[in-house]
Amino acid sequence: MSQTQTVDIDLDKGRGRFVQAFRRRPSILALVLLTLALMAVFGPMLAPQGTGSVDLGQAFQAPSADYFFGTDSSGRDIFSRILSGARSSLVAPLIVTVIAALLGTLIAVVSAWNGGWIDSVFGRAVDILFSFPGLLLAILACAIFGTGLTAAVIALSIAYIPYIARIVRSASIREMTSPYLEALRLQGFSGFLICRRHLLPNVASVIGAQAAITFGYAMVDLAAINFLGLGQDATSPNWGVMVASGQSAILRGRPEEALFAGLAIVIAVVAVNLLGSRLERDASLEIE
Amino acid sequence: MKLGASMKGAALVMARRLPGLLLTLLVSSIFIFSAMYLAPGNPVSALTGGRQVSPAAEKALEAEYHLNDSFVSQYLHWLGGAVHGDFGTSYVARGQSVGSQIVDRLPTTLLLLAMASLAVFIFGVLLGSIAAIRGRRTESVITTVTAVGMGIPSFVAGSFLISFFAVRLGWFPVFGPGEGLPDQIYHLILPTIALALATLAYVAQVSRVAIGNELNRDHVDTAYARGMGGGWVIRKHVLRNAAIPITTVCGVTIAFLITGTAVVEQVFQLNGIGSLLIDSVISKDLPMVQGICFVAVIAIVLINLVVDGLYGVLDPRVRR
Numbered sequence: 001m002s003q004t005q006t007v008d009i010d011l012d013k014g015r016g017r018f019v020q021a022f023r024r025r026p027s028i029l030a031l032v033l034l035t036l037a038l039m040a041v042f043g044p045m046l047a048p049q050g051t052g053s054v055d056l057g058q059a060f061q062a063p064s065a066d067y068f069f070g071t072d073s074s075g076r077d078i079f080s081r082i083l084s085g086a087r088s089s090l091v092a093p094l095i096v097t098v099i100a101a102l103l104g105t106l107i108a109v110v111s112a113w114n115g116g117w118i119d120s121v122f123g124r125a126v127d128i129l130f131s132f133p134g135l136l137l138a139i140l141a142c143a144i145f146g147t148g149l150t151a152a153v154i155a156l157s158i159a160y161i162p163y164i165a166r167i168v169r170s171a172s173i174r175e176m177t178s179p180y181l182e183a184l185r186l187q188g189f190s191g192f193l194i195c196r197r198h199l200l201p202n203v204a205s206v207i208g209a210q211a212a213i214t215f216g217y218a219m220v221d222l223a224a225i226n227f228l229g230l231g232q233d234a235t236s237p238n239w240g241v242m243v244a245s246g247q248s249a250i251l252r253g254r255p256e257e258a259l260f261a262g263l264a265i266v267i268a269v270v271a272v273n274l275l276g277s278r279l280e281r282d283a284s285l286e287i288e
Numbered sequence: 289m290k291l292g293a294s295m296k297g298a299a300l301v302m303a304r305r306l307p308g309l310l311l312t313l314l315v316s317s318i319f320i321f322s323a324m325y326l327a328p329g330n331p332v333s334a335l336t337g338g339r340q341v342s343p344a345a346e347k348a349l350e351a352e353y354h355l356n357d358s359f360v361s362q363y364l365h366w367l368g369g370a371v372h373g374d375f376g377t378s379y380v381a382r383g384q385s386v387g388s389q390i391v392d393r394l395p396t397t398l399l400l401l402a403m404a405s406l407a408v409f410i411f412g413v414l415l416g417s418i419a420a421i422r423g424r425r426t427e428s429v430i431t432t433v434t435a436v437g438m439g440i441p442s443f444v445a446g447s448f449l450i451s452f453f454a455v456r457l458g459w460f461p462v463f464g465p466g467e468g469l470p471d472q473i474y475h476l477i478l479p480t481i482a483l484a485l486a487t488l489a490y491v492a493q494v495s496r497v498a499i500g501n502e503l504n505r506d507h508v509d510t511a512y513a514r515g516m517g518g519g520w521v522i523r524k525h526v527l528r529n530a531a532i533p534i535t536t537v538c539g540v541t542i543a544f545l546i547t548g549t550a551v552v553e554q555v556f557q558l559n560g561i562g563s564l565l566i567d568s569v570i571s572k573d574l575p576m577v578q579g580i581c582f583v584a585v586i587a588i589v590l591i592n593l594v595v596d597g598l599y600g601v602l603d604p605r606v607r608r
Contacts, residue, residue, distance in 0.1 A: 124308070124311070127308060127312070128311065128312045128315050128316070131312050131543065131588055131589065131592060132316060132585070132588075133543055133544055133546070133547040133588070135544075135547045135548075135550070135551075136546075136547045136550075136581065136584060136585075139547075139550065139565065139566070139569060139577075139581075140320070140323065140577065140581055142569050143323065143568070143569040143572075143574060143577040144323045144326050144327045144334075144574075145326075145327065145328070146328075147569070147570070216439065220439075220441045220486075223441055223443075224441060224442075224443060224551050227441075227443045227551065227554075228550070228551065228554055228566050229566075229570060230566070230569060230570070240443075243443055243444060243447055244443075246447070247447065247555075250447060250450055250451045250455060251450075251455060251462065253455055253456070255447065255448075255451035255455075258444075258447040258451070259444075259447060259448060259451065262441075262443075262444030262447055262448065263444075265441060265444060266436070266439050266440050266441075266444060269439035269440075269441070270435065270436055270438075270439035273435065273438060273439055274435065
């Protein structure tokens, strides 16, 4: 890897008291993450008014007991639409994260284990991919394959491979210098077996931390794709789509749809980011 | 610091990184060119966005892109045009050249990018320094604020800013790029905040950690022990060393600002390159998309090169 990109920065060192307190009592973060997970699974069923029926007579209602977050320009209940939009808003970044984590780990372990030209070829490929921002690749994919979430999800899955591969590669190389792995190798165990049984479990915490951070990025990028009208169609409940469809209402002084949907995105992203830095800290403690 | 030595360092590091960056450019350009083959249907329909064109126009397209030649020579023809700013003709915008459209839209985007980069660099490093140098309470407040700030996407920030500062308070215009430089800057204040916010928070966090690490080093203690003033030590010993990782991160983040303009220009309805890109994707104007993506990749590679040069100036160790 090149010189400029190996500067390691420990974001956790000397973190403020608030974040530390948050860590000592992880229940708040756990509660937020659990709520998000439940929303993704049961959200559409819990929505009091389904995806909301169009009723122009009820358009632009202020928040009330009937409509917790008010109604949108078509008179649909914003609260219900946020609940029913949780699934598509959260599952798509999850798919990106899982694919990127699997491929990234595969590339990282194969390069770390084999070294030599395989490592340099993969290293170079990862460098090139790294300089191509994920959102740009996703937009290009939408231009080539037509709008819709599939193209964007595949593009982002590829774009985020470097984020996983880099960190996992260096963690694997660090792990491989430990005597027990050398001992296993000398005993003649196959590389595949050593990687699967010993190397992977020992770098799992690093993969987890990096995957959480990737989820946050993927969530923002996919929400942007949906906001831009390149992802899901404009009628489907989705947080990014809702921020876009709420734009015209903002000018009428009714920002509820855009802002509550935006808040949902922010809460989800901040929660997984905090989870990521928490896992990252635990992983670095483990290594020490 | 001798100027000659730093320039030499910059040139050395840039030269060392050049092959890698050229390879990035080559691979990206092949990929961007291949878009018309990757798209469903034949290249001609991909280039015209599936629109019916006259047989004469089809012939012109075949000639322009040398579609009857081999893939390699097609690519070379395209690349040869692209490096001269000729990205072909847009069939959606009634035969306008892609290059001239991009040039028309460039000023707004460049101004937005310049303002956002400055905001990220100045306020990001400032916030990070304050967090690292002031007491624990200040640090915890800034850490919390930046942790939240990092999670706010530009279009959410933009929606809030329009709703609060433009619609409710009426301090800023809602949309549009403005006329004349002072008015343009005024129009771009909210878009700049929206674009810079998450990146600024990230740079602040990185700066806080980098500066915090330097503050704990022995040479800083020694400098204080020698009786040096706080400001002098911070400038000459702490910031000077912390500048190296901070510069690296700023370079990486500017690449993300470039893509971010696509979203922010859409929120604030600015007629820059970003909104041209999104409009072109929606109207299936492939030559335009290819041209803009190529320009974006070149910009990102150039910024990386400049950052590597700065790295050579800042870090004498890499000059060897």
